[in-house]
Amino acid sequence: MTFAILNGKLINRSEAKVDIEDRGYQFGDGVYEVIRVYNGKMFTAKEHLERFVKSSDSIGISFPSTQEQLKSLLEKLIHKNKLQLGIIYMQLTRGVAPRNHAFPSEEVMPALTAYTKEIARPVENMKNGVKTILTEDIRWLRCDIKSLNLLGNLLAKQKATEEGGYEAIQHRAENITEGSSSNIFIVKNGVVITHESDNLILKGITKDVILKVCFENNIPVEERAFTLEELAGADEVFLSSTVSEVMPIVQIGDKKVTEGLPGPITRKLQELFEQEIENHCGNL
Template sequence: MEFAILHGEIVKRSEAKVDVEDRGYQFGDGVYEVIRVYNGKMFTEHEHLNRLAKSTDSIGISLPFTNENLKGLLVELIEKNKLQNGIIYMQVTRGVALRNHAFPTEYVTPCLTTYTKKIERPVDSMRSGVKTILTEDIRWLRCDIKSLNLLGNVLAKQKAAEAGCFEVIQHRGQEVTEGSTSNIFIVKNDIVITHASDHLILKGITKDVLLVVCAKNNLRVEERMFTIEELKQADECFLTSSTSEVMPIVEIDGNKISNGIPGPITRKLQEWFGQEIEKQCGSLNEKITF
């Protein structure tokens, strides 16, 4: 039997239902988070819960839970679902109210729903690298909020699926922003380059961990805008996300990046990131070997 969280209580997943006038359903009026679980333990849960709180604050939702209360519920849910390796998906909406674009005039209780899903590390793809395509970034201008308004991301990811690719790399004019579900990095002359965390991209938790890892290992990083031309001329390219970790990109629009295999810095970053996971969650069964 699977369990979920609804309104701060753990219930049977089959009973976790929301009203048709929930504002998340009708307007996408809410935010979400995804936390990775390894060996039954959450990875970077504090960072994810802090980002959730920042997202809710950004759209004027007051969470009726503290981070510690929420963490306790998540630990209990992991245990009840016997989750070893996978994700926790959390969603907070403004709540149920009569349909009106403006916020409800009277207080309504925000709706928290949470469930778990079993997934394994994508080690085969992490060894070989993945293919991507370029597409214009058509999303709104507050991509720093992890909003439920994901139609732009969905349409972009569908383009990748139809092209037989793992991900899209989005751009606004010549400026590369991010993937549909990931942050994008390039490596040039042993310098790691990625878009600064501003309103055009999501401030990725995996991205932030990786920046700390780079600093620890004296690897130079530049957080700045880079262009499509810089992307195409990169020595290495990779994406990061909670589910993909450090994923090499070996092809863009049918053209190989460098020699078309994961580069040495990307491989080293995979190793270092794996070590960070093991510090928090214990030994990983599947190693990335080349």
């Protein structure tokens, strides 16, 4: 039997159901998180739980438990489901109430759900690099909130998929923001450059681990917006996310990056990132 979490309880996954008037279902009125699990242990759980609470606070949903309580429940879920390598997906919505745009009264309890999924590390793609496409960033101005409203991201990813790409790199006018479900980095003359974590992008947990290992290993970093022109002239390009880790980008549209091979700093960051995983979760 596989288990899921529904409002603080571990229950049979097939019985984890929500009402058709759940505001997450009707409006996308909620937030979510994805935590990577290696060797049955959560990687950067604290950072993900903090971001979960921050997202929820920023749309005025009161978080239904402490981070510690949720963490120990998630550990139970991993254990019950015998998950070794995969993810936990969790989401919090404003709860069930008659459909009305304005928020319901405070008696309406937020709905928290979580489940696990086995997912392998994308080793082949990490070795060879992936193809991406460019697309305009049509999303709202609070991309720092990990909101369930993902239509802009979905349209971008679908475009990439239709064009045989792994990811869509989004830009607002001349500036690159982020991928549809990842952060984007370029390397130029040995400097790693990535958009600052403001309202236009999600402050990626993987991004922050990468910036930390850059700092510890004297790899220079500039956290600032970079342009389409800088992207085209970059020595190396890569993306980062919980599931994709440090993923080399070897093609953007029809144009090859680094002659179609992952670059040396990207490789180095992959090694340093793996080391971080192993330090916290054991050998890969």
